Amino acid sequence: MTDKQLYSQRVIREIMDDNKLHFKKSLGQNFLTDLNILQKIVAAADVTKESTVIEIGPGIGTLTQQLANAAGQVIAIELDQRFLPILNENFWDQDHVSIIHGDALTVDLHQIIKEQVKFPTIHVVANLPYYVTTPILMKLLEEHLPLTNIVVMIQKEVAQRIQAQPGTKEYGALSIAAQYYAKPEIVCIVPKTVFIPEPNVDSAVIRLSIYEEPKVKVFSEEIFFAAIKAGFANRRKTLWNNFKGFRNDIVPEQIRAIFEKASIDEKRRGETLSIEEYAVLSNEIHHFIEANKNLHG
Numbered sequence: 001m002t003d004k005q006l007y008s009q010r011v012i013r014e015i016m017d018d019n020k021l022h023f024k025k026s027l028g029q030n031f032l033t034d035l036n037i038l039q040k041i042v043a044a045a046d047v048t049k050e051s052t053v054i055e056i057g058p059g060i061g062t063l064t065q066q067l068a069n070a071a072g073q074v075i076a077i078e079l080d081q082r083f084l085p086i087l088n089e090n091f092w093d094q095d096h097v098s099i100i101h102g103d104a105l106t107v108d109l110h111q112i113i114k115e116q117v118k119f120p121t122i123h124v125v126a127n128l129p130y131y132v133t134t135p136i137l138m139k140l141l142e143e144h145l146p147l148t149n150i151v152v153m154i155q156k157e158v159a160q161r162i163q164a165q166p167g168t169k170e171y172g173a174l175s176i177a178a179q180y181y182a183k184p185e186i187v188c189i190v191p192k193t194v195f196i197p198e199p200n201v202d203s204a205v206i207r208l209s210i211y212e213e214p215k216v217k218v219f220s221e222e223i224f225f226a227a228i229k230a231g232f233a234n235r236r237k238t239l240w241n242n243f244k245g246f247r248n249d250i251v252p253e254q255i256r257a258i259f260e261k262a263s264i265d266e267k268r269r270g271e272t273l274s275i276e277e278y279a280v281l282s283n284e285i286h287h288f289i290e291a292n293k294n295l296h297g
Contacts, residue, residue, distance in 0.1 A: 034194040045151040056126035141181040150208040159204035182208035216279035224282040231270025240266035
């Protein structure tokens with residue numbers, strides 16, 4: 001492995017200049033230059049020599065270098081092919097580090113885990129580009145991958161939304177979706193000044209500890225997430241107004257009856273409901289739909 005300090009601003013600029021590269025704003029490329037934060041990310045994931053780390057978007061290998069020191073195996077997935085020769089050069093002598101050219105949004109992670117992962121304890125660790133934070137996180141959660149945790153650096157505002165509780169302005173559909181699959185915890189706030197190039201906003205490192213089973217039991221995830229989407233369709237409107245046109249096969253008065261069965265006041269706003277209440281509501285909707293099917297079946 002290279003003995004260069006890949007978190008050094010000078011080294012990053014040298015590598016970029018030597019390879020005649022520029023940072024692509026369209027790919028959200030901002031490299032972390034603070035060793036302390038890099039070490040906090042690795043520590044937050046509880047990486048050991050008996051674990052595999054899947055890293056998304058390694059760039060030149062700033063975080064990869066720290067992960068390689070701590071993990072038994074590192075699989076780094078990089079979209080920008082310009083960085084592949086640099087990564088291969090920096091880690092050419094590290095048999096436990098492999099580089100994959102691919103898009104984290106489309107790559108088959110189940111296949112990668114099945115064919116390449118050597119250890120049963122698997123972490124995803126990444127400094128995620130802001131513009132794809134939510135899609136990548138939801139892919140990682142929704143695909144039910146055998147992960148222990150996900151530790152990512154993302155926009156501070158998004159991290160706060162993921163961790164938010166009912167009744168706060170940050171609380172929304174993303175909060176519930178993330179908390180359905182995992183327990184979120186903000187590890188630290190990262191100022192924008194420790195990146196090159198410097199982004200417009202501060203970041204945060206967040207750890208998502210994956211549940212063995214989702215936090216609440218729902219009969220239909222499709223109905224559960226549809227109910228959440230409806231609940232937050234217009235934050236200023238009551239549940240009654242947001243759900244009136246929820247489904248073509250449920251008329252407004254039936255929606256009212258469903259709220260009553262779920263013991264949820266239809267005059268409340270979606271942002272006040274806990275994940276448990278959304279589960280109860282979605283299960284009552286599911287019961288109603290199934291009963292209707294049987295009635296007309």
